[in-house]
């Protein structure tokens with residue numbers, strides 16, 4: 580565990596029992612973060628740009644087969660494999676425990692994407708355009724990335740920054756539940772809970788200690804900041 584230099588350590592818990600696979604979180608993320616719009620050809624070439632994907636898999640034997648969904652975004656690992664391989668330090672760790680990406684430093688070697696076991700980094704192979712009137716929806720808080728730049732989920736860092744600045748002006752810390760990434764805000768079944776893992780009383784901290792908790796590829800020792808709660812059913816008993 581790294582030495583904390585901030586009162587915040589942002590993290591997320593995703594309850595797989597609640598996720599219905601609706602995909603609203605994926606669309607919210609795309610709209611919030613100026614994520615490039617890809618056409619059918621680009622998607623078929625594996626050049627999709629989503630920062631968040633919904634994995635789908637089946638459990639059980641026919642006829643008792645059930646579908647399960649697993650939302651996967653950057654896991655904001657505390658020992659992130661993407662960070663030491665970047666030759667220009669574009670991928671770095673911030674004091675709040677987030678894995679950041681400095682777009683104007685990225686030179687596009689894609690070492691980080693290749694070293695990420697979760698395959699959550701996406702590379703801009705094309706110069707994306709937003710046809711009118713979609714260009715009006717671009718957020719001024721976020722850089723519009725250009726061709727040759729690697730990007731990924733930031734936990735909507737623009738929202739975190741705004742909440743921190745407002746809290747600082749009022750001489751307090753960010754309250755539990757005060758800031759949410761677009762995906763968590765949009766999820767109709769409230770499957771995603773975001774908050775400060777450094778606060779043991781926050782909702783996300785309490786859920787992260789649930790007996791149902793697990794992390795993706797835990798054996799790799801990346802120490803993600805995203806926790807999952809196992810779905811129910813016989814296969815998980």
Ligand code: SF4
Pocket residue numbers: 597598599600601602603604605633648650765766767768769770771
């Ligand atoms: S919005 Fe919520 S329920 Fe829908 S796919 Fe995302 S996490 Fe699952």
